[in-house]
Amino acid sequence: MTNEPALPPAASLDEELVRSGRDADITRRALVRAARRRFATEGYRATTVRHIAADVGVNVALISRYFGSKEGLFEACMNRTFDELDPRTRPAGVDEVIARLISHVAEAPNPDDPLQLLLLLRSSGDESADAIRRKTLEAYTEKLAEAAGWSADDPASQPLLLRAQMAIATMLGLVMLRTSTEVQPLTTASAAELAEPLEQVLRALLDGVAKQ
Amino acid sequence: MTNEPALPPAASLDEELVRSGRDADITRRALVRAARRRFATEGYRATTVRHIAADVGVNVALISRYFGSKEGLFEACMNRTFDELDPRTRPAGVDEVIARLISHVAEAPNPDDPLQLLLLLRSSGDESADAIRRKTLEAYTEKLAEAAGWSADDPASQPLLLRAQMAIATMLGLVMLRTSTEVQPLTTASAAELAEPLEQVLRALLDGVAKQ
DNA sequence: GGCACTAGTAAACGTGGGTTGACTTGGTTG
DNA sequence: CAACCAAGTCAACCCACGTTTACTAGTGCC
Numbered sequence: 001m002t003n004e005p006a007l008p009p010a011a012s013l014d015e016e017l018v019r020s021g022r023d024a025d026i027t028r029r030a031l032v033r034a035a036r037r038r039f040a041t042e043g044y045r046a047t048t049v050r051h052i053a054a055d056v057g058v059n060v061a062l063i064s065r066y067f068g069s070k071e072g073l074f075e076a077c078m079n080r081t082f083d084e085l086d087p088r089t090r091p092a093g094v095d096e097v098i099a100r101l102i103s104h105v106a107e108a109p110n111p112d113d114p115l116q117l118l119l120l121l122r123s124s125g126d127e128s129a130d131a132i133r134r135k136t137l138e139a140y141t142e143k144l145a146e147a148a149g150w151s152a153d154d155p156a157s158q159p160l161l162l163r164a165q166m167a168i169a170t171m172l173g174l175v176m177l178r179t180s181t182e183v184q185p186l187t188t189a190s191a192a193e194l195a196e197p198l199e200q201v202l203r204a205l206l207d208g209v210a211k212q
Numbered sequence: 213m214t215n216e217p218a219l220p221p222a223a224s225l226d227e228e229l230v231r232s233g234r235d236a237d238i239t240r241r242a243l244v245r246a247a248r249r250r251f252a253t254e255g256y257r258a259t260t261v262r263h264i265a266a267d268v269g270v271n272v273a274l275i276s277r278y279f280g281s282k283e284g285l286f287e288a289c290m291n292r293t294f295d296e297l298d299p300r301t302r303p304a305g306v307d308e309v310i311a312r313l314i315s316h317v318a319e320a321p322n323p324d325d326p327l328q329l330l331l332l333l334r335s336s337g338d339e340s341a342d343a344i345r346r347k348t349l350e351a352y353t354e355k356l357a358e359a360a361g362w363s364a365d366d367p368a369s370q371p372l373l374l375r376a377q378m379a380i381a382t383m384l385g386l387v388m389l390r391t392s393t394e395v396q397p398l399t400t401a402s403a404a405e406l407a408e409p410l411e412q413v414l415r416a417l418l419d420g421v422a423k424q
Numbered sequence: 425g426g427c428a429c430t431a432g433t434a435a436a437c438g439t440g441g442g443t444t445g446a447c448t449t450g451g452t453t454g
Numbered sequence: 455c456a457a458c459c460a461a462g463t464c465a466a467c468c469c470a471c472g473t474t475t476a477c478t479a480g481t482g483c484c
Contacts, residue, residue, distance in 0.1 A: 022450070022461055045257035046337070048441060059463050064443055121388055125258070130393070137395045163409050165398045166386065170413070173385025174378065176333055181342070183349045186377045197375050197417055201382070204416040205409055234431055234480060260471060271433050276473055 028066050030056045036077045040118040041179065044074060044125075074124045078132040081119050085140055097147040098202045105171055105178075105198070106191035114175050121172055141165045148206040163205045170201060240278050242268045248289045252330040253391065256286060256337075286336045290344040293331050297352055309359040310414045317383055317390075317410070318403035326387050333384055353377045360418040375417045382413060 034055035038047040049070050053060040067073040092100075108114050120137055123130055142150070145164035150157045174194075178186050246267035250259040261282050265272040279285040304312075320326050332349055335342055354362070357376035362369045386406075390398050 024461060027461080043255055043257065045255065049443090050441070058461095060442085061444080061464080062462065065462085070442065121392060123392060134393055134395050137389075137393060141395075159405075159409075162397050162401055162405060165389070165395065166382075166406075166409055166413070169385035169389045169398070170378075170382045171385070172388065173381035173383070176384065176388070177349075177377070177381045180333060180335060181346055181349060183346050183353075183377070185374050186381070189374055193371075193374060194378075197371075197378055200416040201378070201413050204412040236431060239431080261473090262471070270431095272472085273434085273474080274432065277432085282472065 024066070027056070027058060027062065031058070031063060031066065031073065032076050032080055035073050036080065036116060036119060037112055039074060039077055039122055040112075040115045044122050049073070071124050071126045071129060074126070075129045075132065077119060078129055078136065081116055082132060082136040082139070084116075085136065085143070092147050094148050094206055097144065098199060098206065101167070101171060101202060102195050102198050105174055106194045115179060117172060117175050118179070121176065137165075137168070141168060144168065144206075160206070167202055167205045170205075174198075236278070239268070239270060239274065243270070243275060243278065243285065244288050244292055247285050248292065248328060248331060249324055251286060251289055251334055252324075252327045256334050261285070283336050283338045283341060286338070287341045287344060289331060290341055290348065293328055294344060294348040294351070296328075297348060297355070304359050306360050306419055309356065310411060310418065313379070313383060313414060314407050314410050315403075317386055318406045327391060329384060329387050330391070333388065349377075349380070353380060356380065356418075372418070379414055379417045382417075386410075 031052060035047070035052045038052055038055070049063045050060050052073070053063060063070065063073055067076055104117075105114050120133055120140075123133070141161060141164050144167060145157075145160045148160050148164060150160035150164065174186075177183060181187070243264060247259070247264045250264055250267070261275045262272050264285070265275060275282065275285055279288055316329075317326050332345055332352075335345070353373060353376050356379060357369075357372045360372050360376060362372035362376065386398075389395060393399070
């Protein structure tokens with residue numbers, strides 16, 4: 001086996017909190033956090049509950065205890081990324097949304113922030129987890145499409161839905177390629193180098209709507 | 213476990229050939245074929261050698277026998293997709309390459325033809341297999357970049373390399389989203405609906421080179 | 425026909441990893 | 455302090471899966 005523990009120690013602040021023990025809620029959240037990292041970067045099957053537990057510094061049994069099963073934990077991860085997509089995001093214009101997307105893939109403040117996108121590409125094979133994933137992707141699509149001028153009532157704007165989803169696909173492909181492979185030049189490209197072509201792509205998809 | 217045998221029976225013509233037994237070369241090829249389907253669609257870990265063997269209709273032990281290990285088989289798959297990217301492809305112009313890319317993702321003759329692209333996103337964690345994957349991606353990138361006017365000697369054309377790779381990322385993201393999730397509207401979009409926005413994206417990346 | 429060689433099979437082994445159930449620890453309440 | 459309960463640990467279980475070893479069955483050659 002080549003896929004050893006690995007993965008930078010994470011050692012986030014909540015590991016401290018957990019280490020001081022005895023708060024189930026904190027522990028649960030820490031488990032979800034660690035699990036999201038693992039699932040997003042390594043995929044469902046390659047991720048072991050023992051590693052997740054070790055990341056957090058607790059015993060494996062807690063995962064079954066709190067989430068019922070590995071798949072339950074995965075589902076909790078999915079639900080969390082679903083929730084995280086709602087918060088802010090008042091309509092906002094195309095320009096702002098594009099800028100936000102670019103910064104998300106290229107110069108995110110938190111280095112494993114873009115990684116979380118990858119979770120949307122991971123499947124456990126479980127139907128209910130997959131349903132959440134689909135729902136999340138579609139909600140995300142609509143949000144993006146709306147910012148570009150899409151409206152459910154306006155027939156002329158319908159192509160924007162597909163276009164928004166293609167924009168998401170592009171982002172996903174980019175992050176995937178940048179992280180999962182060590183391929184050049186993408187991996188070493190700076191945020192600045194990425195920004196220009198990426199903006200052109202996103203504009204081609206989302207800007208200047210009424211092309212037909 | 214929810215990820216049962218599944219995967220449409222494949223039942224390709226070479227299953228017939230194999231069934232009539234006693235030709236190691238045919239069997240080997242059939243194994244690689246089946247393995248590529250599995251690895252590409254389900255990933256390395258989720259794919260079991262037993263399933264692959266069952267797809268072909270031979271005994272599991274043959275995989276270890278012919279390829280040394282599961283990873284050896286995976287490596288053979290990678291090598292094959294590497295080889296498949298060479299064949300034809302005289303330089304060709306941007307237009308032609310773009311058209312070819314579009315048809316590859318949208319209206320491929322063989323339904324699991326686009327799936328093979330996904331293999332480039334799969335990792336076994338093995339260093340040597342990953343090296344082949346990286347090499348393949350980079351060769352593919354250069355080929356695409358060349359078609360768009362890139363040349364190793366021309367400093368002004370260097371950004372095209374990154375842009376070509378972003379085009380590949382887009383294709384990968386698209387195929388990934390279309391196959392691995394059942395997300396709407398991408399999954400049900402027709403080739404014709406995809407073609408227009410996809411062409412715009414690819415042109416934004418590869419056409420009208422000398423932007424700087 | 426006998427012999428050697430290779431394609432393929434059958435069954436068992438070892439182990440990684442998800443899950444379970446009994447136990448321990450520590451804080452809270454009366 | 456005793457009693458209780460929730461948080462957390464430990465050890466064992468069990469099964470899926472990659473791999474190995476011993477065996478069977480076709481095929482061609484003398």
